[in-house]
Amino acid sequence: MATTTTKPETLFGKKIRRREDPRLLTGTATYLDDIKMPGMHHACVVRSPHAAARIKSLNVKPALARPGVTAVFTGADVKDLGPIPCGASLPGLRTPHHHILAQDRVYLVGHPVAVVVATDRYIAADAVDLIEVDYEVLPAVSDPEKALAPGAPAVHPQWPDNTAFTFHQEGGDITGAFAQAEVVVKQRITSQRLIPTSMETRGVVADWHAGDKSLTLWSSTQIPHLLRTLLAGILGMPENHLRVITPEVGGGFGSKLNVYAEEALMAFVSMRIGKPVKWVESRRENFLCTIHGRGHVDYFELAARRDGTMLGLRLKLIQDLGAYHQLLTPAIPTLSVLMMPGLYKFKNISADIVGVFTNCTPTDAYRGAGRPEATHGIERMVDILAAELKMDPAELRRKNFVGKDEFPFQTATGLAYDSGNYVLPLDTALAEIDYPALRREQQQARASGKLMGIGLSTYGEICAIGPSPATPAGGWESATVKIEPSGKITVMTGASPHGQGEETTFAQIVADELGVDIDDVVVVHGDTAIVQYGIGTFGSRGTAIGGTALYYALQELKGKVKKFGAMLLECDDVALAGGKCVDERSGKSVPFAQVAAASYRAMKLPPNTQPGLVATYFWEPPNFTFPFGAHVVITDVDRETGQVSIRRYVAVDDCGKIINPLIVAGQVHGGVAQGLGQALWEQAVYDENGQLLSGELTDYALPRAHMMPWIESSHTETPSPVNPLGVKGVGEAGTIGCSPAVVNSVVDALSHLGVRHIDMPLTPEKVWKLIQGGRA
Template sequence: MSTEQSNPDSLIGASVRRVEDPPLLTGKGCYVDDVKLPGILHVAIHRSTHPHARILSVDTAEAAAMPGVECVLTGDDIGDLVLRTPMVAPGMNMPDHPILARGAVHAVGAPIAAVVAESAAAAQDAAASIQVTYDSLPVVTDAEAALEDGSPLAHEELDTNFCYSMKREGGDVDKAFAEADHICRLHMKSPRVVAMSMEARGVLAQPDPARNELTVWLSTQGPHRARADLANSLGFPENRIRVIAPDVGGGFGSKGCVYREDVLVCHLAQKLGRPVKWMATRNEDFLTTCQGRDQAMTSELALSKDGKMLGLKVRVVANLGAYLHSATAGPPQRMLVMAPGCYQLQDVRVEIVGAFTNTVPTGPYRGAGRPESVLNIERLADKAARDLGMDPLELRRKNYIQPDQFPYRTGVGVEYDSGDYEKSLSEALRLSDYDQMIRDRDEARQRGELVGVGISTFTEPSGGAGFESGAVRVERTGQITVLTGSSSHGQGHETVWAQVAADKLKVPMENVVVRHGDTTAVQQGTGTFGSRSAVMGGGALATAADRVIAKAKAIAGNLMEASPDDVVQTEGGFAVAGVPERNVNWRQVAGAAYAKGTPAGMDPGLNETAFFDPNREAWGFGAHVALVRIDPDTGELTIEKLVLVDDIGVVLNPMIVEAQVHGGLAQGLGEALCEHMVFDENGQPRTGTLMDYAVPRASTMPPVVVGETETPNPFNPLGVKGVGEAGTNGAPPAVANAVMDALSPLGIDHVDMPYTAPKLWRAIREAGKG
């Protein structure tokens, strides 16, 4: 283990190498598809090739007769099994979400029939032989178009494409706009992107009919929530289901919900009394796994002529796709709390509307509404500065919430815990040599080159979304077991939680083992998403550790015949304050805890569980700066410099934090530069394979400078804020602003991401036509 840390006494803040990596890097990981069970059956699914159609007939006769096929089922065979979704807003329209289509399909890829066979190949052969006849129906793919009068309906049975709306308003918005000198208007769309997990979705269910139990291996971000959702859909008791999330190869938000295939596989396993597995092909993952973004934003920012922000109106139209998953309605709601960004805005009106279309459902994807919100306010700030002829830095500084104003309640009624936006901005300007960069840009511009500088300063919520649990159990031999409800799918919990527990208990990290991802092993939990684990899982763990230490002190005092108040922690155990030779180690304390060594009136054992909910989100912040160059001949965009300064409170493991920033940045740049899930006007996906859909590569990554400032969060035990989404949230707006700065001499004031070469070339050419 290599460590590098500023305070050598503390494991918190040390760049400890990930204990997860040796098995993963040597091919010893165990993902769902690696779980082998005797008698296993495989499922393949025949899916709709139509984006919207009535199903006239489904002919499964040939498939059923093929070698190795156990059975073939259609929607009518499995009856009323549906995916259940919570209602998040009054009057929300909720279309049927049958596990297999019944009567109609509403997106390409909707499941129509399932084949169960002795091998995956036999199942796929049989599924390919199923014949479906369709009666095509009109199609809508764009959310704004879907809300217009006379639009085709995504669902015939609903008389509208409207799903839900929510509104939040603070102050006196109309007055602010009436008094404004200038109103900056902007309409933009965030591109729909795909959550490209290395491991596609997969599920394996093993029934135990004799005991009436069901074990499910699921590639999921939250096994406990998945268990409850499966229980609800299957009508089978939650406490008889065991969900195991083995190694999970990425999720990025998309594996936070239960999908139709998960319910289907459990149902088939119970019906057939044998283990049943389904692994998505990459193509199926493209067509069925929740996608991200795809929001249209229409905004107005009211300003005084000297650049003071007076009021803000934002309307979001979110493309929900064809069906509602449990979190599909979630991401657009972020705008309700994030619209004002890091600016003093009290007069704010935000309205969000979700619309159905005949496309793949959307849902949380790294950032989950945060990137859209940051993009909106930061593009507005830049455009406002340009409208008013002001320096974009000056306009921002004029409107920042000041450090002495925290905790600060914004116009949408949210309290930011802490912040110092000028501090992170100054650091980003210093690291980017900003003034020199501006001079270089101006000289390049004199030569006719398209060079631009952009900044984005932002604040982002992390944590929240219910509770998280943590338990610290000191075993009889003094070894430490940590149980966490915040199941990891690549984030490094096994390392960081061991650091936290070892630091708290003052034991070597090697003495700590972290268990997660198994509903039988771990008390309840919520899971990992929304940059919440360090705040929520870390908070629960720290609280549980404190409770264990308190009890251990009492036991140690009992053993040393000292008052617990006189017992202090030492490396590896406890001692009487001021008398270091009177000491006991964890092994002795644990031995006593399980063998009648606890003080009178105290329960035996040394095992504490905490459920943590700070009832507020943690607001990290940062400043990102980008320098870009565009080749006017090809439209190719080069990011020549990118500086990211993120303030995430106390840093638990700097190496993992930097990796999270890099990973988030790569996905953010994917959205900014190349990723775009496109459906044609007939509802057919045009970018449904990795031959068409461009994920960022190592070569996409520009030179990056990552800096940091540290403003501890006062509202959780570790003083942390989330970081998993910082790069995704902050960097794309900086790039967008830099691109618009580069194109400003041509009179172009907005182009939507992604900034592909053909799109920028087209914009440049059309501006030239003037």
């Protein structure tokens, strides 16, 4: 960071409190459900209680007769709109036509069948119960492996094998690797279905302006611009007649990186009734109708030499897709394949994915999106290999890491890891816990019948998604910086942050680059009428790509500011510092506001310079970034009950350069919480008929504050060469690093009882049964 190190006081790397927080903490932020408009109607969606059924008849008359009900729309009304788009392209992919409302058949519990519109929300909710739907219930299938078995009920009758696609990827010489192998370990490893459960559920307000045939749509989404483009396509409306606004978004975790039926449906309803209309998702709908994450059954085979040298990895991946493809559904498992070698240098891999339809909620991107599954797999397999070879799991990892001088490192899956020093966070974490002493303690604990485990995960991830050729909708990001006539600065980012803190970090970048006070900077996002086109926030891309676009926009703008400053100071060049343009030779300066005013007043212009101070930059990244780290978890297992408790959680993450340590800490904590959720508690459970049994927060166990261990978080900093900020991304690191460390720890605690693997979540009963079995 040559440009910032010359200044005495920079904000890059400082713990600046989030500027977003006061409005969030005082309840003054505007979320979707806070939007109220004159004449606004309310919609409720009628949903199928069956996972598979034919709609024999649908009687909406009793609902229409209810005073206050304005309209009811059914599948027939919207059959020509759509379909809901899938942005993933895979060879031979079967994509069912995804109507906005069910036509003659429903494919999952929660499938929208009709929409009721009323003058208030209570009436709309009552009227839902008045709609009579006669279903002929059909056999359903909810387990992806059962769905692949011959004779299983067909989710979509036209594809009786329930297979949406198969995908093969191979790198190196996998046959040779297994032929050379002195040891091969195999394991079936599942990554259970999870429900993203953002604190704010989804919601949509649509407002049709008949006069100019334009529509404004507010949605709690991560991707306002993509939504606008895709929605225009669904509705058959010119894109420039549509404006999408994201109000405050209360969490997404990937679940709002999508285009949903209700977004199109509310647009349609507003156009039909000529009034604004609001729909807010209930928690039950959120569980059934917003995408789920994970849903893998993975069969791994790892080939190695007796000395621990890993040679090759085979994977058969069964992805539970659910009943439909949402925006990225089929693409998610391909990310798992990309990440399957982890941090290790073996060059032979083979992966076969089978994408399977089930009568369940579609799966799609959830924090980590494909990478937690892959990391869980490889990190479990390394531990299983270590156990097989009776090697220390840390030593086995060190032996196989890509060396710090081997970057950029070309992987067998076609990636080029940008930079890394994989031993460093591992050794830092092990020193922190005094690894040898803990191993001694473990021996003593075992001798006295106590169960304690030490679990490692050394994870890598793909962030800053991504270069456009590898990203379905383009992988660049945009930024505009305006210096207003008063000298105040407005940033417009195409990324649409929703909790990642970029209103703060981006302002830090601006303050450093322009030498201004951070309080003079405002960051605007999430309104397609105001902000230039952008891609959105997901895949830990906001800062690494959006921040870099901002950085380059600032470089352009700085040149122009300097021209005006030099003109006013009558010198050749000026520096920007302390809110001024400074002629370093004469010591004369002119305040920023005066420079800005001169640029807009334009009494005089520097040569070949336009009035005003605005710069826009669209940055296309040359590569992904590849953060990494080591998480170490010490667990104690209650021998009598199987209850797992986490004694220590040490996370050493390397996400490249850190702009704001407070925000990075927040991301690590939140990420670890969701990783612990998967490892210990969360699980979307369907019965054989496709009913979601964990259908509310009374059964679906989210981690809560009192269930969290203290997270000892620290960092190593290996800058990324991919962008000038040196940043990599940290949004998903905690989640990716966590679950294998926890499971490895518990398996380690039970290993002397003959336990080799446990599938998540590690519920006490499951662990207790293994303890019993081990004794036997």
